[in-house]
Amino acid sequence: MPWKMPWKNSWFQIAVIAAALSGGCLLMDSAPALENALDFTKGGGAYSKGKEYFDKGEYAEAIPEFDEAIRLDPNNANAYALRGGAFWRKGSAGQGLDDCNKALEIDPRNDLGYAYRGLIENQKGDHDKAIEDWNKAIEINPKNDVAHAGLGSASLQRGDYDQAIADYDEAIRLNPGYANAYRGRSEAYRGKGDLARAAEDLTKITEINPKDSSAYSTLGTIYVQEGDLNHAMPDLNQAIELDASNAAACAMRGEAYRLLGNFDQALNDLNQAIEIDPNAAMAYGSRGAVYLGKGDLARALPDLDQAINRNPKNGFAYAERGEAYRYKGDLPGALADLNTAIDELHFKSSFAYASRGVVRAGQGDSDRAITDLDEAIELDPKNSFAYGERGAVYEAKGDPDKAIPDMNQAIQLNPRNAFAYLWRGEAYRRKGDSSSALADLNEAISLDPDGPNGRSAANIKAGLNGATH
Numbered sequence: 001m002p003w004k005m006p007w008k009n010s011w012f013q014i015a016v017i018a019a020a021l022s023g024g025c026l027l028m029d030s031a032p033a034l035e036n037a038l039d040f041t042k043g044g045g046a047y048s049k050g051k052e053y054f055d056k057g058e059y060a061e062a063i064p065e066f067d068e069a070i071r072l073d074p075n076n077a078n079a080y081a082l083r084g085g086a087f088w089r090k091g092s093a094g095q096g097l098d099d100c101n102k103a104l105e106i107d108p109r110n111d112l113g114y115a116y117r118g119l120i121e122n123q124k125g126d127h128d129k130a131i132e133d134w135n136k137a138i139e140i141n142p143k144n145d146v147a148h149a150g151l152g153s154a155s156l157q158r159g160d161y162d163q164a165i166a167d168y169d170e171a172i173r174l175n176p177g178y179a180n181a182y183r184g185r186s187e188a189y190r191g192k193g194d195l196a197r198a199a200e201d202l203t204k205i206t207e208i209n210p211k212d213s214s215a216y217s218t219l220g221t222i223y224v225q226e227g228d229l230n231h232a233m234p235d236l237n238q239a240i241e242l243d244a245s246n247a248a249a250c251a252m253r254g255e256a257y258r259l260l261g262n263f264d265q266a267l268n269d270l271n272q273a274i275e276i277d278p279n280a281a282m283a284y285g286s287r288g289a290v291y292l293g294k295g296d297l298a299r300a301l302p303d304l305d306q307a308i309n310r311n312p313k314n315g316f317a318y319a320e321r322g323e324a325y326r327y328k329g330d331l332p333g334a335l336a337d338l339n340t341a342i343d344e345l346h347f348k349s350s351f352a353y354a355s356r357g358v359v360r361a362g363q364g365d366s367d368r369a370i371t372d373l374d375e376a377i378e379l380d381p382k383n384s385f386a387y388g389e390r391g392a393v394y395e396a397k398g399d400p401d402k403a404i405p406d407m408n409q410a411i412q413l414n415p416r417n418a419f420a421y422l423w424r425g426e427a428y429r430r431k432g433d434s435s436s437a438l439a440d441l442n443e444a445i446s447l448d449p450d451g452p453n454g455r456s457a458a459n460i461k462a463g464l465n466g467a468t469h
Helices: 014-021 044-055 059-072 077-089 093-106 111-124 127-140 145-157 161-174 179-191 195-208 213-225 229-242 247-259 263-276 281-293 297-310 315-328 331-344 350-362 366-379 384-396 400-413 418-431 434-447 452-468
Strands: none
Touching: 044 059, 044 077, 059 077, 077 093, 077 111, 093 111, 111 127, 111 145, 127 145, 145 161, 145 179, 161 179, 179 195, 179 213, 195 213, 213 229, 213 247, 229 247, 247 263, 247 281, 263 281, 281 297, 281 315, 297 315, 315 331, 315 350, 331 350, 350 366, 350 384, 366 384, 384 400, 384 418, 400 418, 418 434, 418 452, 434 452
């Protein structure tokens, strides 16, 4: 059965998961604290009620109130602008854009119209138009928090994390209760690798809105990424309890269960994630890894293919598929996938380097195998598998004095590492220490009686016994 290790830096690379776990655009559910959003004109009662619903994210309830406000006052530009934002949030971008344009037709200096039109344009991919609208909104009203957050999202999209943080800082200064400004800033911090500050912002969102499933989901993701599965589970559980249709949370909890070795529970969550979102590349990748961990290549490879088809930049899926090909005996195929993961997609995980090291060792390229295994150990000094494999390479090179310390470390990290006992036994045999060799070979047989390590140990033991009689 292929090795599966609970490693940090799992498949959820920061840049890839940001959008998936936030539920889409980082500016949804905005709660603007804009001075000109107040309206005491005819229809102002309905408008105020609509804005109250809007601020709470209750867009379906807000729209009829804005309808009434517009019926009573057809020139209420703010009502059009906010109704446009509500339509957009409900998935009707066309209606939202029409309303924002109407707001600006009524009042060409309506900053709300520019701010929300920018959000819609940005989602449609018209990023330059969006930035132009947000800048115009700020020119009209420097306190337009939605526009400042919009500029933050534009900076985030182009990878300018410092500028994004500055823009979101201003949005939060203007509106300390603006949950999605915290969400955007958390993504910028994640882009910079500052997961502690990202977690602080996500925690703030849960304080502002305890029902924000996405915030709990992303918090859980950060904990999984850090290898802190005990803290991850409560947040992922809460995310799913709040929103059973949160495919990202189901997929992430499935990944957490996989890392814990609870494959059956992992499959339950990953199947659910795929049922909710049949295009969830992350869930296919993780489910493929679960099947690989169970030794089920017939199911693992199709899932990993699906993950790569849906997201060709999924380094985790390439690494896992490379491991599947290695397990299948297809070393050229394994090396091709692992090279793609590491060299092209920059998936710098201990697992990927260790797997490639084993492939290279299998191809007789021992020097580059050791280089990869060195990198695997540097990335994760607790990687028992990498120590064992590096020790095996040293032993194969005829250097038991380097092999034995690596095997010692592998066994210390994982006392059930039958492979390490096998190769340490072989190293002791090479050094002429028959008693130590027999002790290790017997342990390998005990740990893996029907597997390849146990069978190899039995063969070496038989030869050793024959030589001593």
